[in-house]
Amino acid sequence: MKISKVLFKGGTNFPGKIALKFDKNILKTVSKNYKVILVTGTNGKTTTTSMIYNMIKDSNKKVISNNTGANMLTGIIACFISNYSFTNKEEKYAVIETDEANVKLITEHITPEIITITNLFRDQLDRYGEVYTTLKKILEGIEKVPDSTLILNGDESLLGDLKDSMENKTLYYGFNDSQSSSKTIDINADAKFCKKCKAPYKYEFLTYNHLGKYYCDDCNYKRPELDFSVDKLEDLSSEGSLIIMDGQEYYINQPGLYNIYNGLCAYSIGKTLGIDKSTIYNSLKSQKSSFGRQEHINIEGKQVKMILVKNPAGYDQAINTITLDKNKVNLAVLLNDNYADGRDVSWIWDVKFESLNSLDLDKVMVSGIRLYDMAIRLKTAGLPREKFEICENQDALLKSIKSCSQNTVYVLTTYTAMINLRRFLNSKGYIKKLW
Template sequence: MKNTYILLYFLLKPSKITLVILMYYKKLIKKLMLEAVTKINIKSFFSILCSKLTIKLSKLMSKGGTNFPGTVALKLDKNVLKTLTKNYKVILVTGTNGKTTTTSMIYNLLKESGLDVITNASGANMITGITACFVSNYSFKNSKKQRYAVIEVDEANLKFFTEHSVPEIITITNLFRDQLDRYGEVYTTLNKILEGVKKVPNSTLILNGDESLLGKLDLPNKTLFYGFGATDDMNSSIDVNADAKFCKFCNTPYKYEFVTYNHLGKYFCTECGYKRPNLDFAVTSIKEKTTSGSYISINDTDLYVSQAGTYNIYNALCAYSIAKELNINDDIILKSFEKQQSSFGRQEAIDIEGKKVKVILVKNPAGYDEAINTLILDKNKVDLAFLLNDKYADGTDVSWIWDVKFEKLLQLDTDRILVSGERLFDMAIRLKIAGFEENKFALCNDFEKLLSEIKKCNSDTIYILATYTAMTGFRQFISSKGYANKIW
């Protein structure tokens, strides 16, 4: 047993205190081994144990620990996910935009219905983060209780999960250009997802029917589609910068009965006859859209989506579809949607000395344009902040900002334009070209400066549009200042 402690010490290595902790838990480890021997193999046991210790140490040292514990587990046992997910019915959420919000909506629906459910709420959606989520919720006690797991998974990491576990449901939200340096164009993203889906023919697929890339996938899986019925405020022309404009079978430009946003809508090909599939779940009316949410009907059931924008209607529609597939009744769905709160950085409202600061994650032209379409509904005086980074999680190629319609924001009543992030000068140039007056700009080299400028704003509402690492960095910074709860 002594050799085991030494092995764990050299594996984790954060400090000499690790060895002390392991020796302290010596009796507990022996007890756990005896309990686990009838449940899992020794390799999985040590993998999970080391990962759990890593989580505890990370918390003690305030290191977060959303991915590294999973790295430890997978390094010791590459098949550990098979053990970890054994008693779970897993719902996987993937796609370009809307993963975190949709995952949160589904999770809350299942909780509201009384089901025992876990989720990777931090948004750590790589296979290491997902593994860490299951490890943190794993018990060595020989329990056979059935649980649910609602898991957000990165498009390229889906295949690593389905290699070891068969999910109950896989849902794909949409496919847009995103992180061009990592994914390339939309067909590359689609192929990465399909590589994972093809490993699990018994999983149910719940797909966005308005996404032309997701029709006729030629898969054996049970497949259900959700999408929009025609509503009054939609047009039939697709934007020149839209992503999947050409038929995936014959390359003819699609025609549309209506477009919801970007290339999503009721599409059809005049050449080969490919068209949107029949919908199992549909938005049948949109009664009102505001900067706070939308009043809609799905399959003629009236409900309120407490997050603004067409993209959040899609997220709610996806969650509704999964709830109905799981036989959750409408009363529970309505109650859950009414209680739904924004995930961190997804239209999250933060009070900074009496000012409402709304943080909105933006990471590609499609999502950015939809965020802008939501902001311009606000007829009050507002100020704007733009945060642009170019780290791996943001995409190192920031040329995509030239495809965003920043010009629409000129119709807002705005006095201050705050710009920050690693690529603040790229963003400032783009905004100046869009037509914003130079005397409104404040360039902020760090978050201290940004916070100072926010406090100087005369408007009661400041919208912050930020790429992923800029959003998480700013979120952690204001948490350290006491303006928001810590996430990690």
């Protein structure tokens, strides 16, 4: 494992690939004595996994996690191998982020204590297809483990009937408050039609995209009763959120509605595991950014805030979050179309880039493999073209960031562009820990 990290600057998948060649059932062996919490869904997996991991660790329990985001079968095997001991047989926890299509590969060998699904949005259509296909992939895995407890996003209409259709014990979390007064779902939102009768959903309130307190007038399908809830949104800023959950005030040390969902999911699992409220409170309050997810990097006095974006729903929430910043800022937008990003970049036309016009922008830097596609989209959105800087490589982007007159730089980046930029900044000494 150590050698692979030196040779491959990571080693998060390589040991798993080698192990599978020797034993196709290796995962069952190396995961023995672990209570596994499996985290899957479209958005929020890495941050939610980190939050749950920290809660368990802060409660003085032994816990491991694939916190680099290596969430395919080989990466998950590598995580267990790197923590494997022939002699230590004490009970431990493993909080494992899992790619949606890999759930069925994991549950072939492991029966998790808990499986949580964060949400389902259109993402990498060339790989997953529509949200209904993604749900089917996940359910194929859950069907193998009827003894696992499901903790699901109740505001996600695609999950609302699983309590009745699956054998598993099922608990739901969701919002009982929303800052939005709109009850009309956006034309580009996902899952707009009832999964039972195909009539359009109606909403008592929306949080974002298709999430919210939904119901169907035609067949009476509606949001299930919540076991855990956000009862009030007290204050949302560009640094974090103050909220009320189950009658107690909590501070989520990550900004945006989507991170409140992540925090609520982690809270729900923490409560289910019996972790006390004070530990949960302190853990959420001190939560640090994880691996390109609102990670803060200092580049010669410039505060670079890196935000991973990969689909319209998540991108819109990232934009809404940074528009909470009322100071003059710089913006860098990176778009790649490698396999892990999705080859089809037409989804950027479903993102509400027009909302960026409310920012007090000093400079707009555009980079990545598909930088010209992104530049056209931003120009069409109305961003002032005289503020654009086209950065055709990472050296040009770094030079542009260093020359910013304002200290805050928001970087909105797709997955492989984020990985490449972090590796480049590591080589320059601005990031000390690559993985």
